[in-house]
Amino acid sequence: MILSTGVRYTHSVSKRLQILLPDAEMEDIRRIARREHISVGEWARRALRSARSSLASGDPERKLKLLREAAKYSFPTGDIDQMSAEIERGYLE
Numbered sequence: 001m002i003l004s005t006g007v008r009y010t011h012s013v014s015k016r017l018q019i020l021l022p023d024a025e026m027e028d029i030r031r032i033a034r035r036e037h038i039s040v041g042e043w044a045r046r047a048l049r050s051a052r053s054s055l056a057s058g059d060p061e062r063k064l065k066l067l068r069e070a071a072k073y074s075f076p077t078g079d080i081d082q083m084s085a086e087i088e089r090g091y092l093e
Contacts, residue, residue, distance in 0.1 A: 019044070 033043040
């Protein structure tokens with residue numbers, strides 16, 4: 001007979017995060033969450049996900065290499081004043 005001593009989770013394990021906020025800021029967040037029909041916790045999770053995804057990611061050296069590679073190409077362009085005038089005319093039509 002073999003007994004397993006390991007623990008198996010059927011779901012991902014969550015961690016608790018405690019953030020201390022001034023009363024006025026907390027009330028603003030409660031108001032926003034209530035308006036969106038979500039809990040303060042869900043609002044905070046969404047805000048944290050959004051902040052995390054907006055941060056620059058990836059290796060800066062890799063990005064510079066890609067930019068340098070793209071800069072080697074010569075694509076047709078026009079005079080900026082002429083292009084701006086054409087765009088403005090397009091808005092008016």
